[in-house]
Amino acid sequence: MAKVESFSLNHLKVKAPYVRIAGNEENADGAKIRKFDLRLIQPNQGAIPTAALHSLEHLLAVNIRDYLDGVIDISPMGCRTGFYLICWGQPSVREVRDALVKVLELALDAERVEATDARSCGNYRDHSLFGAKEYARDILKQGISLDPFERIFD
Numbered sequence: 001m002a003k004v005e006s007f008s009l010n011h012l013k014v015k016a017p018y019v020r021i022a023g024n025e026e027n028a029d030g031a032k033i034r035k036f037d038l039r040l041i042q043p044n045q046g047a048i049p050t051a052a053l054h055s056l057e058h059l060l061a062v063n064i065r066d067y068l069d070g071v072i073d074i075s076p077m078g079c080r081t082g083f084y085l086i087c088w089g090q091p092s093v094r095e096v097r098d099a100l101v102k103v104l105e106l107a108l109d110a111e112r113v114e115a116t117d118a119r120s121c122g123n124y125r126d127h128s129l130f131g132a133k134e135y136a137r138d139i140l141k142q143g144i145s146l147d148p149f150e151r152i153f154d
Ligand SMILES: [Zn+2]
Pocket: 054, 058, 120, 121, 122, 123, 124
């Protein structure tokens, strides 16, 4: 059975919100990619409702590349407590945290969510910009730690 990195993380010990490196990969050609755990809600104590999470996903997909190079993908976790981010190269936790903060700050002032029509989205009815803003505000207020187990901001 494959070893899944996130299954070995002790979810009882982490202190969200945080950003951490969840994996580094390198292929035979030397191409490197890095995976990040962007944990926004304390595991097993809450979860972002799907509509708000879906709108945050669209806001992140559209905006995070403006603040971070090499983004391959950003996708919500099934537990709805955060996102996984996959990047080319080896961006630092701080670079990712700062980009995430920028996008959450942008979300607070967003007037609409991009691509919320049946042609561009797989479930366009399930969006909540209101919810996305409420969660973004709450996460920013708590601050996003550079360490999963200790609250470290700089
Ligand atoms: Zn969508």
